Amino acid sequence: GAGVSQSPSNKVTEKGKDVELRCDPISGHTALYWYRQRLGQGLEFLIYFQGNSAPDKSGLPSDRFSAERTGESVSTLTIQRTQQEDSAVYLCASSSPGTRSNTGELFFGEGSRLTVL
Amino acid sequence: AQSVTQLGSHVSVSEGALVLLRCNYSSSVPPYLFWYVQYPNQGLQLLLKYTTGATLVKGINGFEAEFKKSETSFHLTKPSAHMSDAAEYFCAVEVYNQGGKLIFGQGTELSVKP
Numbered sequence: 680g681a682g683v684s685q686s687p688s689n690k691v692t693e694k695g696k697d698v699e700l701r702c703d704p705i706s707g708h709t710a711l712y713w714y715r716q717r718l719g720q721g722l723e724f725l726i727y728f729q730g731n732s733a734p735d736k737s738g739l740p741s742d743r744f745s746a747e748r749t750g751e752s753v754s755t756l757t758i759q760r761t762q763q764e765d766s767a768v769y770l771c772a773s774s775s776p777g778t779r780s781n782t783g784e785l786f787f788g789e790g791s792r793l794t795v796l
Numbered sequence: 797a798q799s800v801t802q803l804g805s806h807v808s809v810s811e812g813a814l815v816l817l818r819c820n821y822s823s824s825v826p827p828y829l830f831w832y833v834q835y836p837n838q839g840l841q842l843l844l845k846y847t848t849g850a851t852l853v854k855g856i857n858g859f860e861a862e863f864k865k866s867e868t869s870f871h872l873t874k875p876s877a878h879m880s881d882a883a884e885y886f887c888a889v890e891v892y893n894q895g896g897k898l899i900f901g902q903g904t905e906l907s908v909k910p
């Protein structure tokens with residue numbers, strides 16, 4: 680597709696269950712980012728992938744959160760043993776390298792809304 | 797560390813009135829600054845960005861922002877609000893040397909009254 684695609688768009692799960700969120704970036708974009716947006720709050724950085732480099736995991740809130748990316752393709756964000764505070768919209772973005780430190784526009788997907796009961 | 801602060805979580809204006817959304821930044825290096833807009837049930841979309849050069853940058857839908865180093869500000873303006881401008885607006889700064897990672901402000905929700 681032409682844009683960043685995320686699935687599922689909505690996910691309701693029970694506390695303690697694992698969930699997997701998927702992001703399909705724009706073809707050719709080497710950088711991929713995951714952000715979290717809690718209700719009424721700004722975007723919180725989670726993790727960043729750039730090509731074959733080691734991912735920047737500095738924003739992951741706990742070891743229950745992990746993410747993988749296959750080459751420059753699809754990424755999955757996994758949340759294990761979900762808690763109610765994990766309820767949020769999880770946004771994925773991709774970009775292509777620009778000049779200084781990859782200053783390219785980030786293209787965002789519409790997000791995956793996660794509700795943990 | 798770099799950061800941005802948006803003043804006012806909600807701003808309401810009348811249709812045709814000036815829109816002013818405030819953003820202040822903190823950065824020890826020359827910042828790259830961005831404004832993104834999020835319409836209801838949609839992903840974020842880039843409005844405009846400042847990297848180097850002209851300090852007044854123009855974006856889509858008639859929005860513009862001015863980088864003021866002396867005031868560490870990057871406020872977003874539009875001379876005349878339209879109903880379709882109702883959305884949430886996010887200011888962001890690129891983290892230096894971290895591959896395009898952005899730090900976002902808390903967001904400002906803009907309401908436009910008829």
